[in-house]
Amino acid sequence: xxxxxxxxxxxxxxxxxGPAYRLADPPRLPAPRPVTDPDAEVDRAFAAIxxxxxxxxxxxxxxxxxxxxxxxxxxxxxxxxxxLRDGIAMAVRAGHEAPxxxxxxxxxxxxALLAAGGLLAARAVDLDDLxxxxxxxxxxxxxxxxxxxGRPFVLVAVDLAPADAALLxxxxxxxxLTSAGSYVSHTAILARARGVPTVVACAGALDITDGTxxxxxxxxxxxxxxxxxxxxxxxxxxxxxxxxxxxxVAQVDDQSRTLPSDVRGVTRDGHPVPLLANIGSAAxxxxxxxxxxxxxxTEMLFQHHxxxxxxxxxxxxxxxxxxxxxxxxxxVRTLDAGSDKPLPFLSDDREPNPALGIRGLRVARRxxxxxxxxxxxxxxxxxKSSARVAVMAPMVTTVGEAAQFAALCRDAGLPxxxxxxxxxxxxxxxxxxxxxxxxxxxGTNDLSQYTFAADRRSGELADxxxxxxxxxxxxxxxxxxxxxxxxxxxxxxxxxxxDPDFAVVLAGLGVxxxxxxxxxxxxxxxxxxxxxxxxxxxxAQGALAxxxxxxxxxxxxxx
Amino acid sequence: MIVAVxxxxxxxxxxxxxxRVAAVAASCPTPVWVRRDGGAPVPADSVLSLLTLAAPQxxxxxxxxxxxxxxxxxxxxxxxS
Numbered sequence: 338x339x340x341x342x343x344x345x346x347x348x349x350x351x352x353x354x355g356p357a358y359r360l361a362d363p364p365r366l367p368a369p370r371p372v373t374d375p376d377a378e379v380d381r382a383f384a385a386i387x388x389x390x391x392x393x394x395x396x397x398x399x400x401x402x403x404x405x406x407x408x409x410x411x412x413x414x415x416x417x418x419x420x421l422r423d424g425i426a427m428a429v430r431a432g433h434e435a436p437x438x439x440x441x442x443x444x445x446x447x448x449a450l451l452a453a454g455g456l457l458a459a460r461a462v463d464l465d466d467l468x469x470x471x472x473x474x475x476x477x478x479x480x481x482x483x484x485x486x487g488r489p490f491v492l493v494a495v496d497l498a499p500a501d502a503a504l505l506x507x508x509x510x511x512x513x514l515t516s517a518g519s520y521v522s523h524t525a526i527l528a529r530a531r532g533v534p535t536v537v538a539c540a541g542a543l544d545i546t547d548g549t550x551x552x553x554x555x556x557x558x559x560x561x562x563x564x565x566x567x568x569x570x571x572x573x574x575x576x577x578x579x580x581x582x583x584x585x586v587a588q589v590d591d592q593s594r595t596l597p598s599d600v601r602g603v604t605r606d607g608h609p610v611p612l613l614a615n616i617g618s619a620a621x622x623x624x625x626x627x628x629x630x631x632x633x634x635t636e637m638l639f640q641h642h643x644x645x646x647x648x649x650x651x652x653x654x655x656x657x658x659x660x661x662x663x664x665x666x667x668x669v670r671t672l673d674a675g676s677d678k679p680l681p682f683l684s685d686d687r688e689p690n691p692a693l694g695i696r697g698l699r700v701a702r703r704x705x706x707x708x709x710x711x712x713x714x715x716x717x718x719x720x721k722s723s724a725r726v727a728v729m730a731p732m733v734t735t736v737g738e739a740a741q742f743a744a745l746c747r748d749a750g751l752p753x754x755x756x757x758x759x760x761x762x763x764x765x766x767x768x769x770x771x772x773x774x775x776x777x778x779x780g781t782n783d784l785s786q787y788t789f790a791a792d793r794r795s796g797e798l799a800d801x802x803x804x805x806x807x808x809x810x811x812x813x814x815x816x817x818x819x820x821x822x823x824x825x826x827x828x829x830x831x832x833x834x835x836d837p838d839f840a841v842v843l844a845g846l847g848v849x850x851x852x853x854x855x856x857x858x859x860x861x862x863x864x865x866x867x868x869x870x871x872x873x874x875x876x877a878q879g880a881l882a883x884x885x886x887x888x889x890x891x892x893x894x895x896x
Numbered sequence: 897m898i899v900a901v902x903x904x905x906x907x908x909x910x911x912x913x914x915x916r917v918a919a920v921a922a923s924c925p926t927p928v929w930v931r932r933d934g935g936a937p938v939p940a941d942s943v944l945s946l947l948t949l950a951a952p953q954x955x956x957x958x959x960x961x962x963x964x965x966x967x968x969x970x971x972x973x974x975x976x977s
Contacts, residue, residue: 411911411943414918420942446944453950463911644907 340563345514345539346799347558348525350835350857353491353511353534354552357545357562358484360494363469364476369437375430382425382435385474389467390416416467421446436475443468483510484547491551493542507531512553514560516542517796526782526832528555530621532856536560538796600862601628602851606869610844612862613666613852615830619657621855629666629725631778631852632830633658635711639672645707651714659722666725668755668778668830668852669715671708673697673731692792697732697759698742705745712749719751729755729778733770734762740773757830759783764812767819767827778852779816781831785809804833805886810842814881817847828852837864842893844870845877898960901971908952909974911943918943920973926963928970933958940970 372378390413397409415421421442428438447464473479484490492510496517513528513535528535534555536542545551545562552561602612613631616622618638622630638646638654659667675696688694701708712728719726730742733756743754755776758764764784767777781804782793788808791798813829820827828850833839835857841864843851851861868876879892905913921928921940929937930949937960938945951957957974961967 407912411915414915414943418918418942418944420939420945446948449948453948644910644912 340561341541343539343541343560343562345536345542345558345560346796347535347555348537349513349528349533349535349854350556350860351512351532351534352552352554352556354550355489355491355511356486356548357493357514357551358486358490358547359543359545360483360492361479363465364436364473364478366436366440366472367476369434372429372432372434378429378435378438379426381475382429382439382471383422385435385439385471386416386422386425388474389470392470412463412467415463416471436472439471439475440468443471486548491553493545495543496537507533512536512551512555514539514542514545514551514553516540526854529832529835529854529857530615530617532854538799600626600858602862602865604844604865604868604870604873606871608844608870610840610848610865611666611850612858612865613668613828613830613850614855614858615832615852616658616855618654619661622658622661625855627662627665627855627858629668630658630662631666631668631828631850633667633669635670635672636674639674645704645710648710648714648717651711652718655715655718656722659718659724659726662724664723664725666727668727668729668828670757671698671711671728671730672700674700692786697757698730698738699732699734701742708745709749712746712751716750725753726751727753727755727776729757729774729776731757731780732759732783733757734760736766736769736773739763739770743774758812758816760787761812764815767816768823771819771823771825776826776828777816777820779813779827779829779831779848781809781813781829781833784812784831788812800886803886804831804836804839805880805889807881807883807885807889810846810881810889813843813848814846814877817843817849820849821847826850835861837861838876838890838893840864841868841873842877842880844868845873845875846881897962897964897967898958899967899971901957901959901974903951903953903955903957904975906953908955909946909949911947914943914946917946917970917973921966921970924961924963924966924969926961926966928959928961928966930970930974931958931960932956 393409393413393416397406397413424442425438428441429435433441443464447461450461450464484492489509489511491512491514493514496515510533513533515537516539517537525535525537534553536553536555536558539560549563554560600612602610604610611628613629614622614625614627615632616630617634617636638651655669675691675694695703715726715728728746728751733739733742739756742756746754754774755778756763756770756774757778757780758767759780763770770777785791785802785804785806786793789801789806791801793802816827826849829843829848830852832853834843834851835853837860840851840861844865853861876893879895880889883889883892903909907913909917918941928940930940930946931937932949932951933956938949940946940959949957959967959971
C-alpha cells in the first residue's frame with residue numbers, strides 16, 4: 338500500500354492522523370417512475386414528514402439553550418405545516434412520486450421566500466434542510482448530518498458553512514480537509530479557534546475513500562493519504578504513531594492540541610507585545626491562560642436568534658468572558674453582521690454586493706437600537722467585573738462614523754473605545770481616527786479583501802489574500818506609525834498575527850498587541866522571545882522593501 | 897366577517913411570530929384566512945403560508961372568518977408587538 342501526497346493550503350496549524358470521513362452529500366432524487374398507487378405514495382410522504390417533524394421536535398426538547406430549542410421548534414412547525422401536506426398530496430395525485438412531490442412543493446415555497454428577499458430569503462436554507470431530510474426519509478436513507486463513525490476522524494468536505502464549522506466537536510474531529518476555501522474562510526477561522534488542524538483548497542480531497550487513514554498537516558498544507566513507508570517519513574517530524582493496516586488509529590500531535598500555558602508576549606530584550614486571544618464565547622477560554630482578549634466576536638450570540646437577543650441574555654454572555662478575564666483586558670467587538678454573516682432580523686432586502694453593503698457598524702444606520710442594546714449590556718456586565726473592558730466597532734470607514742460610535746459608547750458608560758481598520762479608507766486616515774477613538778485594531782482578513790478586491794472565500798485568489806502582500810504591509814505600517822505619533826495603541830487581530838514570522842514583522846512595524854486564536858499563542862510567543870525589538874524592526878523593513886509576498890517572507894526570515 | 901389588522905412585531909411576521917400566530921389559529925374552532933390587500937387568502941394556521949405573505953412590521957393584513965371570536969384571537973396575535 339503506497340501513500341499518496343496531496344497539497345493544499347495550511348489553514349490551521351498542527352498535524353493529526355485518522356480515518357477520513359466525508360460530509361454526506363444531500364440525497365439525490367432517483368429517476369422518476371409513474372405512480373401506480375397514489376394513496377401509498379401520499380402515505381410514504383406523510384410518514385417521512387412526520388418522522389422529520391418528530392425528530393426535530395425531540396431535538397428541540399433536548400436542546401440546552403432556549404434559542405436553539407426555539408429555532409428547532411419553528412423548524413418542526415414548518416415540517417408539520419398543513420399547506421405543505423396539502424401541496425404534497427396534490428403533487429402526488431398529479432403523478433409525482435413522494436420524494437419528487439416533496440422536492441417540488443418545498444422548491445415552490447423556497448422560490449417564494451427567495452423572491453420576498455432578505456429576512457425571508459434567509460429561511461430558504463431551512464426549507465432546503467427540510468427537503469433533504471424529508472426526501473431522505475421517503476427514500477429510506479439516513480438523515481443528513483456530520484459523519485458519526487464512532488471514533489475520532491478527519492472530516493472531509495467541499496467546504497463547511499459557518500454553522501457546520503461552529504458545531505465541530507474537537508474531541509471527534511481530529512482535522513478538517515476541504516477541497517475549496519482559503520486561509521481566511523470561516524472554516525479556517527473557526528478551525529483555528531478550536532485548534533483543529535486544517536488544510537483547505539486541497540484538490541483531490543474529495544477522492545479519498547471513507548475510512549482511509551490520512552495525515553493532515555495544517556502547518557505545511559501537506560496531506561498524506563493511505564498508510565505505508567512515506568507516512569512514517571512525513572510523520573517523523575511530529576513523532577506520530579502511524580496506523581497499522583486494517584485498524585486505523587487516531588493519533589494527534591499533542592503539542593499542537595495542547596492549549597497554551599501562561600505565555601506573555603515580549604521580545605528578547607524585554608519589549609512587551611501582549612499576545613491576546615480571539616474568541617467567540619467564554620467556552621473558548623476554558624483551560625487557557627492568556628494576557629487578555631483582543632477580539633471578542635459577538636456574532637455567535639446573535640446567530641441563532643430570530644430576533645436580536647435582549648439585554649439580560651447578552652449581559653450573561655459578556656459577564657462569563659469578563660469573569661474568566663478578571664483584571665485583564667477584553668476588547669468586545671460589537672455585532673459584525675451582514676455580508677457573509679447575514680442575520681435574519683437584520684437583512685431587510687437583497688443587496689447586489691453584500692460585502693460592499695450594509696455590514697458591521699453600517700447596520701446601525703438602519704437599526705441603531707441593536708447597537709444601543711448591545712452597548713447597554715456590555716456596560717452593565719463591565720460594571721460588575723474587574724476585567725478592563727473596551728469596545729470596538731467593525732467596518733468603520735470614516736472618522737465621522739468613528740466619532741459617532743465613540744459618543745454612543747461613552748454615553749453608555751464605556752469609556753475605552755476603538756475602531757477596527759478593515760478598509761483602506763480607514764487605514765490611510767489612521768491618525769485622524771485616533772483623534773476620535775482610543776485605539777485601533779487592524780483586521781487583516783477584511784483589510785486584504787478590500788485592499789485587493791478579492792473575496793476572502795475565494796480559494797482561487799488566495800495568493801492576493803496572502804498577508805505578506807507588500808500593499809497590505811504598507812497599510813498596517815501606516816496604522817502602526819499613526820499609533821506611535823498619537824501615543825495610542827494599534828493592535829492586529831487578523832489571523833495573520835498567528836503566523837510567527839509575520840508577528841515578528843508586526844512587532845517591528847510598531848504594532849502594540851497581537852490577537853489570535855489561543856492555540857497559536859505559544860508559537861508566536863516563542864518567535865517574539867527569539868528576537869530583539871531591533872531585529873523585529875529590521876525584519877519589518879526587509880519585508881516592506883520586498884517586491885512580492887515570497888520575497889517579503891524570505892526577507893523577514895533572514896533577520 | 898373581515899377585519900383589518902396591522903403587524904405589530906418589530907421583525908414582522910417572521911419565523912417565530914408566524915409560528916405563534918399559526919398556533920393560535922390552529923387552536924381556533926373556525927378557520928381564519930389572511931391576505932394582503934389585493935392578494936390571495938392563505939390559511940392562518942399555516943406557518944409556511946404566513947411566511948410567504950412577507951409582511952414586515954406595520955403591514956396591514958385582512959382577516960376573514962365565519963367566527964368573530966376566532967377572528968379576534970388571530971387579530972390579537974398578529975397585532976401583538
